[in-house]
Amino acid sequence: MKPRALLLVFVAMFAILLPLSGQEIVLKEGDGKRWFKGQTHVHTLWSDGDGAPEIPARWYKEHGYHFLSITDHNVMLHGDRWFAVTPDGRLTPARLGELIHDFGLDWVELREREGALEMRLKTLEELKARFDEPGEYLIVEGEEITASEVHVNAVNLRDVIHPADEGGQAEVLREQILALREQEEHYGEPMLAHLNHPNWGPGFPAENLISVPEVRFFEVYNGHGGVMNWGDAERHRVSTERLWDIALAFRLREDPGNLLYGVATDDAHNYFRRGEGGSIPGRGWIRVLAEDLSMGSILPAMERGEFYASAGVELREISWDGREYRVTPASEEGVTYTTTFYGTRRGFDDTAAPVVDGEGDALEDVTWVYSEEVGEVLFVTTEVPAIYRARGDEMYIRATVVSSRLKADPFREGDREKAWTQPVVVR
Ligand SMILES: [Zn+2]
Numbered sequence: 388m389k390p391r392a393l394l395l396v397f398v399a400m401f402a403i404l405l406p407l408s409g410q411e412i413v414l415k416e417g418d419g420k421r422w423f424k425g426q427t428h429v430h431t432l433w434s435d436g437d438g439a440p441e442i443p444a445r446w447y448k449e450h451g452y453h454f455l456s457i458t459d460h461n462v463m464l465h466g467d468r469w470f471a472v473t474p475d476g477r478l479t480p481a482r483l484g485e486l487i488h489d490f491g492l493d494w495v496e497l498r499e500r501e502g503a504l505e506m507r508l509k510t511l512e513e514l515k516a517r518f519d520e521p522g523e524y525l526i527v528e529g530e531e532i533t534a535s536e537v538h539v540n541a542v543n544l545r546d547v548i549h550p551a552d553e554g555g556q557a558e559v560l561r562e563q564i565l566a567l568r569e570q571e572e573h574y575g576e577p578m579l580a581h582l583n584h585p586n587w588g589p590g591f592p593a594e595n596l597i598s599v600p601e602v603r604f605f606e607v608y609n610g611h612g613g614v615m616n617w618g619d620a621e622r623h624r625v626s627t628e629r630l631w632d633i634a635l636a637f638r639l640r641e642d643p644g645n646l647l648y649g650v651a652t653d654d655a656h657n658y659f660r661r662g663e664g665g666s667i668p669g670r671g672w673i674r675v676l677a678e679d680l681s682m683g684s685i686l687p688a689m690e691r692g693e694f695y696a697s698a699g700v701e702l703r704e705i706s707w708d709g710r711e712y713r714v715t716p717a718s719e720e721g722v723t724y725t726t727t728f729y730g731t732r733r734g735f736d737d738t739a740a741p742v743v744d745g746e747g748d749a750l751e752d753v754t755w756v757y758s759e760e761v762g763e764v765l766f767v768t769t770e771v772p773a774i775y776r777a778r779g780d781e782m783y784i785r786a787t788v789v790s791s792r793l794k795a796d797p798f799r800e801g802d803r804e805k806a807w808t809q810p811v812v813v814r
């Protein structure tokens with residue numbers, strides 16, 4: 388072989404090896420990187436939320452978030468939209484009075500139509516002009532692409548995506564993601580798609596998550612009162628974490644690089660009440676380690692898995708050096724943290740059986756029953772930092788951290804504060 392050809396072979400080998408050895412991650416502040424707190428799922432009067440868009444725009448800014456994507460159903464906050472003020476509707480005279488009090492009459496725009504009072508809903512552009520602050524707070528374009536059974540959040544998109552309603556759940560999910568990918572290429576801007584609340588409504592079984600390798604993100608936690616994050620035995624829903632492990636095990640066996648990442652969101656609709664059942668702001672969020680507060684920095688970091696999902700617990704550091712997975716919560720005095728490492732080993736028992744009804748007939752659209760080797764608990768510790776040393780036969784490892792502290796205003800009474808790290812591939 389000529390030296391040149393040899394060099395080419397060497398370069399080709401290196402190109403193949405590079406992504407394999409490039410798995411190490413060290414996620415901590417420093418070297419120009421910061422943890423940015425973000426919310427990628429809220430609603431306003433533009434669809435079925437009960438707050439004018441300036442209410443979440445202000446709430447998230449005042450509560451320490453760095454970015455917010457407003458994701459109303461099948462609509463982006465563009466153009467002229469007027470909303471009627473009615474005593475028993477979502478924009479009551481009292482709520483209008485509050486808006487005028489807080490934002491002033493030169494901000495709130497009113498008109499009378501056929502004897503009814505209407506308020507113009509602020510556009511994303513207007514919200515950005517009022518609330519954005521370079522390096523501190525950023526409002527981002529968004530939409531919840533809402534087909535009847537499949538909801539997908541699109542973040543930083545440019546043009547509204549109309550929901551695909553033909554085909555089964557998997558086809559609809561794939562089509563929405565491809566529609567966003569197309570926009571991403573067309574505009575040359577990074578965009579994010581996540582599958583929402585897989586246990587809501589008819590449910591989104593794990594088999595569908597396995598069959599759509601294009602989906603890279605899903606909501607492992609959604610703060611809406613009706614989404615069954617922890618599963619529901621009566622409806623044969625496994626927890627979102629169980630869905631995650633099943634999908635990871637079977638996806639990674641086919642394609643060792645095709646990780647599925649978990650996000651936490653509020654899905655906020657209710658800005659005027661608190662408590663269980665409602666969907667209020669402040670329950671679930673993400674923290675992304677990035678260089679600056681721009682989607683050009685944050686979304687590629689998410690694609691690399693450089694973020695975590697939280698429903699209360701903040702993490703200081705997450706690292707994986709190919710051998711050791713280390714998680715360090717931002718400890719608070721008097722609070723203990725239980726870290727559980729999960730994974731599925733190569734050669735796991737992949738037998739699965741459908742769930743059957745009383746007559747022995749298989750239930751459709753219900754996640755099958757898989758062996759306990761899928762999403763096995765690898766290690767549990769209350770040490771800080773929590774360290775798991777890989778045995779080497781795991782396909783992936785991920786971790787959750789649960790605090791001893793009860794969560795305020797929880798999705799379910801009795802919930803404790805929690806965080807989810809992203810899975811890493813073991814080579
Ligand atoms: Zn939804």
Ligand SMILES: [Zn+2]
Pocket residue numbers: 428430531654
């Ligand atoms: Zn929603």
